[in-house]
Amino acid sequence: MSNEKINTDTAIAVSVITGFLGSGKTTLLNYLLQHPEIDETAVLINEFGEVGLDHLLVEELDDEVLLLSSGCICCTVQGELVDSLKSLYLKRLAGQLPPFKRVVIETTGLADPIPIITCLMKDPLFKHAYRLESLVTTVDAVHGSNQLDAHTEAVRQAAVSDKIVITKTDLANSATVTALRERLNGFNPGAWITTAINGEVTPNELFDSVKYDPKTKTLDVQRWLNEEAYTPSDGHEHGEHAHNHPIDVNRHDEHIISFCIYIDQPIAWHSFLNWFEDLANEKGERLLRVKGLVNIVGEDTPYVIHCVQATRHTPFRLSSWPENDRRSRIVFITYKLGKEEIEESLEALVKSNDKSDTKSPTQIKVSSNSDNSIQERWLNEGEISRIFGALSKHALEPSACALRLMLLTGTRVEDVCQATWEQFDLDGRIWNKPNINSARGQKRRIRLSDPVLTLLRGLNQKHHDSSWLFPNARCDGPVDDIDSLWKEVIQSADVEYTDLGNLRPTLATQLFARQDETVIQRLLGLPD
Incomplete structure (x- = not known):
């Protein structure tokens, strides 16, 4: 099990709406999407056609994303949910979407919610970028009891929920609703249970109660x-x-x-x-x-x-x-x-409690260097993504590009600062980096990924007249203001400060896998 800490202040809250076929999820979503409390929220739905959005549409941000009058971003799930969530998050970092603070995911009627929760808890990026806030299940007041008898999926949906909404209560008698509520409370006594006619439950009632904030909550x-x-x-x-x-x-x-x-x-x-x-x-x-x-x-x-x-x-x-x-x-x-x-x-x-075992989770690893006061730092995926988001505001500034190359190649800051164009073979996709640890002066060959090539070609067009990859604007030499920019960027990205010299090699290449080219260019500081 990982010993890392989760930064709950920066992680985006995720809620999942599930429910058996015909239990009223679409009706609930229709009400939520036009409610003013749904602003600063991204809602992932299965198909736009199932939810009437024409009267709410303000702007079509792209083929998959709509901005609604309530301030909500509505998106369709394209392919795997993991890919849709990652794309949504990176578009937010790149400034292509408003800075939403919450994500709501609609599941299909037969979907077991557990794989969705597992995705959020297990994926290296999501466990730092997102946090599970609440699981909401809709249950049909008329047919719910029979569905619980006949379908294991319906039982599992209700059993793991934080919130349960009993829908269509206007179509069932009070005794039926009371019996269903008691039954649901029987196997999930910790759930908050409410009733709704025409899906009329406010967003804050459903999504604003489960916050893992260790400072104030x-x-x-x-x-x-x-x-x-x-x-x-x-x-x-x-x-x-x-x-x-x-x-x-x-x-x-x-x-x-x-x-x-x-x-x-x-x-x-x-x-x-x-x-x-x-x-x-x-x-x-x-x-x-x-x-x-x-x-x-x-x-x-x-x-x-x-x-x-x-x-x-x-x-x-x-x-x-x-x-x-x-x-x-x-x-x-x-x-x-x-x-x-x-x-x-x-x-x-x-x-068998071993009270001498008092070690607790830590995110800082101590170097094997004889000076144990030096602490080395590994960045997690959430921190890396936020750093790229903060760097995107600095376009092609040499120090910003140096930080990007460091993160994309897993090299030390001194290596990127001293990099020259003659070390790079862009056609062969190789960086022949000097290796100070080699007695025979052999260079270390670093394979260049697609994002690195995109960055370097953009730089080559801007700084083609300098031998330095990241030239100093004040003299003929390499960039020298990278430390000051690093402090500014990690503060903006809400990342705990660590000296660049103590930053351990961190590869950010996977962050850009299977992403839209315009998103990659934005995060690399390149023009669209």
Whole structure:
């Protein structure tokens, strides 16, 4: 499991709307898309034709993206969802789309929402660029109960949801609606459940409640976890675990079970990570959703964990406990997996607790250099993408292009600053870079990717009269203001400062894979 931290201040919130066929998703979307609270939101839908947009259209930004009068950006999913989300994000960074702060994804009627959540939690870029905010499920008041009986997909959609909207309540009698609400609450007691006629639920009701902000949103973490909903009303027993909770207190049927487990004493970090990873790998198909706060040995504040089937979200630390209770608490929603089995493995973990294991997640790696005060830094995919977005404002300034080449080739800052045109064979796609570590003066041959070639050819047209790749405007020499620009750019990109000399080689080439040429040119500072 990764030990990286997630920057929740910069990650874009993502909500997923799912629901069985005919449950009212399209009606709900029609209402949301024209509501003023949907501004600064990008909505990914299956087809424009299914949602009436003509009366809301302000501008057609491209073939796949529309700007609506509500301030919302509406997009169709082209091919794989991963590609659509990446394209949307990079167009935002390149300034081709308004700076949306939230994404809403519509699934098809038969879609299992878990693969979508897995995509957001597992993809290297998305786990830093996006954060899962909430999963919303629509349930038909008239046919919902029968659909839950007949279709596993309908049960799974409702079981993992944060919000459930019971639709078409004007077509069902009150007893039917009440029974359906009780049934949904039975296997997902932590979900917020509301009713709607003609899809009339405001965006902020659906999407503005689950924020993983460790600085200012600790109460939202409590609402997200909502552990009280998964435990009996007579309180908890103290001890290593609350053994006397009825195992089936929240059992809907023999398949879906939800419960919360408490642990009194702090847990060793790496021991817990190993346990959590083993659980997800071995029982992943039966873990619909896991979320919790964990008290780690040697830490003053808790870590948030989140898992959907076998996919674990990168844990992150809160700045404070949301309340005085310092126990670890983990909520499980499972499929054919009982509480006893998980409790037994947790008890074994606690008994074998190695309190000397106090290491916690870190994003900074210490160099093997004898001077241990020097800290080396690896940039994650989200940071790289934001840096390119910030650099796009500096066009073809030599220092900006030097930073781009450094990130695209994974080379050191001193290598790019001293680069000359004679080192490059653009036709052969090779950079013959001097190698100071070679006793025989052999050069290191670096293969040039398509984005690098695009950048260099744009530079060649502008600086063809200089032997330096990145010439100094004040003298005949290489650029010398790269450090000052770096400080400005990472501040704009909301990236923690690190000295350029301590930045470890980071390859950004994959960021541009399968992207529109105009997006690539914008992010490289080139004219359209």
